[in-house]
Amino acid sequence: MGEEALDLAGLGCADTPQLFASKLRKAAQSPAPTEAERRASAMRAYYDAHFSATAYEQNLAELITPCSLARRDDAYPGRPSKS
Numbered sequence: 511m512g513e514e515a516l517d518l519a520g521l522g523c524a525d526t527p528q529l530f531a532s533k534l535r536k537a538a539q540s541p542a543p544t545e546a547e548r549r550a551s552a553m554r555a556y557y558d559a560h561f562s563a564t565a566y567e568q569n570l571a572e573l574i575t576p577c578s579l580a581r582r583d584d585a586y587p588g589r590p591s592k593s
Contacts, residue, residue, distance in 0.1 A: 511560070518553045 522537070524530035548554055552557060559565060 515556055520551070522554055534574055 514563060520537075520543075522533040524533055543551070
């Protein structure tokens with residue numbers, strides 16, 4: 511997760527097990543958000559932008575393109591052709 515995620519409402523970070531347990535207890539005592547609140551939340555938007563299936567596909571496409579270009583014979587000047 512990026513540093514900007516630390517500012518999302520409802521997201522907590524803990525440096526110790528005790529702090530984690532405290533934050534978990536507090537979250538468990540809070541009322542659960544409605545489905546509409548979940549869909550409209552900044553945390554959901556962040557998740558969708560970075561971790562959804564669409565984001566995963568886009569990230570893979572960005573990684574694959576340079577790899578596929580690097581495999582082309584003309585990407586390596588002076589390298590003998592395979593033909």
